[in-house]
Amino acid sequence: MAGSPRRAASRRLQLPLLCLLLQGATAILFAVFVRYNHETDAALWRWGNHSNVDNEFYFRYPSFQDVHVMVFVGFGFLMAFLQRYGFSSLGFTFLLAAFALQWSTLVQGFLHSMHQGHIHVGVESMINADFCAGAVLISFGAVLGKTGPAQLLLMALLETVLFGINEFVLLSLLGVKDAGGSMTIHTFGAYFGLVLSRVLYRPQLEKSKHLQGSVYHSDLFAMIGTIFLWIFWPSFNSAPTTLGDGQHRTALNTYYSLTASTLGTFALSALVGEHGRLDMVHIQNAALAGGVVVGTAGEMMLTPFGALAAGFLAGTVSTLGYKFFTPILEAKFKVQDTCGVHNLHGMPGVLGALLGVLVAGLATHEAYGEGLDSVFPLVAAGQRTTASQAMHQLFGLFVTLTFASVGGGLGGLLLRLPFLGSPPDPQCYEDQVYWEVPGEHEDEAQGPLRAEEPDTRA
Amino acid sequence: MAGSPRRAASRRLQLPLLCLLLQGATAILFAVFVRYNHETDAALWRWGNHSNVDNEFYFRYPSFQDVHVMVFVGFGFLMAFLQRYGFSSLGFTFLLAAFALQWSTLVQGFLHSMHQGHIHVGVESMINADFCAGAVLISFGAVLGKTGPAQLLLMALLETVLFGINEFVLLSLLGVKDAGGSMTIHTFGAYFGLVLSRVLYRPQLEKSKHLQGSVYHSDLFAMIGTIFLWIFWPSFNSAPTTLGDGQHRTALNTYYSLTASTLGTFALSALVGEHGRLDMVHIQNAALAGGVVVGTAGEMMLTPFGALAAGFLAGTVSTLGYKFFTPILEAKFKVQDTCGVHNLHGMPGVLGALLGVLVAGLATHEAYGEGLDSVFPLVAAGQRTTASQAMHQLFGLFVTLTFASVGGGLGGLLLRLPFLGSPPDPQCYEDQVYWEVPGEHEDEAQGPLRAEEPDTRA
């Protein structure tokens, strides 16, 4: 049931060796390169003659913790909707994100914050690493159930590098604004995962069709993920903005946008549902699209009305995507998108990027006043017009789509390496391939679901 | 099983149209009236010559997020105790609260924060809107399982308006103190819902008796709600107080009160339980009464002992209410109170209001010192004696009970409109009326609970 002995033996060594190799490599690189920054180093902080309460910790750490909840609880439980893949959804989220945090600290550090040969770390690097982990988990959502942990770790290894480079090109080279990552996180993570899933296309996937859905309780577990993502999204989008009005405004815009995407999702889900019934898949996912769509423009003077309109549009488009486009994506484009990341992160991410183009293009000195230098510093410095900023934003979207597509393609080829032990079609979406599942050894005859009905008759 | 085709057709259009109508209306009102306040607007904030770290965001947003968790995770999961109503409990909580946040921003804005024809929004309006959503969800608890989403949205539409007016009368006209909302949130929400439930009385509700209880796992899901509510209640009561000692003291008092209501609940639950066994209904609900009972007095100089005594009393009264009064409420008063909101919010809310009367009446200049002007500004300004403040507090309770009762009655009449599609008695407490429930289409013969035992035998 768990594959041939040889496969098992290979797996027994593969995952441990890969974990140890990756952990060893990052540990060595940490030893050589990573140092406390001036807010976390005992000696450096005191040199600065600061009051302890001015430490950046107090202004960033609560936001960091909210983001951290989203990455581990939010993504983890949202993907636990599958009836027999909860251990893997939660466990591999845990593994991938833990690795991505370390590796991204290095990649982002090399690209963004090398000083005198060292990477300096503190709460900002913690937030940035969590953002990269978020993108990796979005891609995981596209291939959920069809890839093993060793494959996923290699995906994370590659994706983290490309995420860092794409982010560097957008934020540092092009001067694009994207605080909440409509482009750098959602669009990048979604299309990376979708192209990768295309390369790993499985024509016989209906062999595991009986495991592709949810059961009643697994949908409730998934709602834990949905609700924590929904609640903390204002913190996500606002975590890396400049302090002050920018952070406050971003949180407020995201909060409004999410309320509207929720109403839009309920409206559309009932409208397109059989007998007018609501579909949990829509509620669990599309209601979150309002967070994605203001990932770029949330920092800008979007206005509360703009936030509502954008959120409503995103919830609507996302719901329609789940209903009508996901089947086409599989049938015509051979992209099997387990969690529908195209609907939740892909389309709303692109919409969010375009909204950023629009709102940047409409920016005026009157609307931003002295605040222009924190939202659009190059415009405030006279180096760019708002039209030019808008064009740069648009170009950033194309750069992101290019990096994501090429990266996803490379990733797919990498994951097709035969010794990586991809699960066979009938064992997709099944925890038992990778996990000791409780109850299964007591009475094998009753099959894998035996675990739900433990026998207590002495 | 899901009603006649005509009912289904009506439902298919009703909920979408109502959502779109309400979202459209709030969006237009937002466009006309809602503006960033001086802490969230890029231009206004910089005019103020502030340091960015002085933005109110850093002092209110962590409390806001805790409140936000309570509203969506806390109320949502607490109501997911029913065995076949988890999708509705979580989903309708989500829908109602999302709408209430928008609508209450407008209603509270019109009443409390209109400046030059505009409503100015920021983290304080976010907290206040979440408070109103909390009251709506309390009322939802009274009618849980017996009302459809269109009915509930209309309830929220009406209740939000009356909540705002009642709050305005108490806080602005009467100068009543009620930071954590023993009156404005708990008493109001509970009696609004109870009177509404009375008007919707169903004499044949035993037809769905088999669905009115919990199962083992649904009780564990409900505990997610309980525990998050318990943990974050100190943030709830302290979120809107003046900054400094007041916020600190309110959190501390609430923390103590909750520990005592927990001990009181365990003691009483075992005492009145069959064979001395504990009842999950009590633990899930009555243990929280300590948060409700200090919603008014928590900001005052209640003393740590006072917090323990109040919490213990509330936990005790609430447990006895579940055991002995809920059956009487249904049998004699024809009030069917699904979640027992009378025990968790009604009685402890009234007790909390009376505790506020007492503690306000006992206030002295010695005990509050210079802090008197933030807790009782009218007393500090010499416009009132403490006895007068106490009388105003008491009058506030009567105003609240009046608004709640009249409002709940009106709400009940509104929800009885026949085209709103209230679920028939045998389909109360059943998700399948409103949701696609997983597994049900595979093999209808096995009935609705089929979903819990998915067949994986190829």
Added chain:
Amino acid sequence: MAGSPRRAASRRLQLPLLCLLLQGATAILFAVFVRYNHETDAALWRWGNHSNVDNEFYFRYPSFQDVHVMVFVGFGFLMAFLQRYGFSSLGFTFLLAAFALQWSTLVQGFLHSMHQGHIHVGVESMINADFCAGAVLISFGAVLGKTGPAQLLLMALLETVLFGINEFVLLSLLGVKDAGGSMTIHTFGAYFGLVLSRVLYRPQLEKSKHLQGSVYHSDLFAMIGTIFLWIFWPSFNSAPTTLGDGQHRTALNTYYSLTASTLGTFALSALVGEHGRLDMVHIQNAALAGGVVVGTAGEMMLTPFGALAAGFLAGTVSTLGYKFFTPILEAKFKVQDTCGVHNLHGMPGVLGALLGVLVAGLATHEAYGEGLDSVFPLVAAGQRTTASQAMHQLFGLFVTLTFASVGGGLGGLLLRLPFLGSPPDPQCYEDQVYWEVPGEHEDEAQGPLRAEEPDTRA
């Protein structure tokens, strides 16, 4: 099924009386001794001529709330892995922690913060009381399923006192550093519980063997606990440090350590698992060992590399402990450790203490600069060398092991008092002894697990 009538009658009175007695006693002691401190008292705070935003609340309360989530959600759900003991795991966690918060406020207050005959309370005392509750819950993990609530309350009563004394000896008398409690919380709580479990050894415990494991859904509930513990552990270790760089650095070190313990745990779990499969027990528990192991050294200049190395070691040792040492502990040492607290808290706690010895011994004036006086004040003041500080740290470990062992032994003798109603062997790990379990009265013939398959056939 739930014991003889006499046992039930005894239980009916025992738990209520004990709760009322303990609550009455703490309430009286609160009335006599506990007062608001100068940050929470209306009069005292205003005397101080502070700005309200300087109140310690704003710098400690977000950390407190994260710790609070860990204690109630984290420990509670982590222990809910047992298939039929979820009500007890969550409920008794709730009861024990609520009592420990009150009682520890008193004990820690008497020992640490008596001023003019009064204990002064505020957010710091809230954090410290939660820390003590954490230690009590660790001990609870060792005896989970084998003790009733009255026994557990008595355990908490005793353990809280010894926890307070041990903490006082280490922190105040010996000048030991232990911010995150590798010694005072984890080592103490684990060995207290293990020795207590040894005294309560049940040779016939295999009679309840069928209830000692998890089922599929209960493992998912347990992951709620794991993930919230993992996420917020940086807040736990950093909550009581001095403000500024110390708090920031502790959070950062803990974050890195946890990522490495996660990778180490996945590697080892697959390596030692049958067919190379991962074991949920390891992932749920050993992945957290990285938080325990930097509980002492996390505040010090451990370096990011040091945090990774320590975390990896802890995850590895903990996983091996679950696989190989837990069976030996039961077979040879007659210690039945339900949750494996020896692996998660015991060994990693001791390792964390030794790591503290090492890092303290290696401290230099260059590395800490002016920050030395907040991390090692006695060294900065010239009263100790770093070698002496290291020796004191080591001595603190022995003191902790001594207090924990003697205390656990006494506790075990106390809990063996016959009238306390310990559950008989075949009813261990079974909620029904203490709780009304839903469904059981409808059709008793189908036995206790009936509750998972409610009958909805009219």
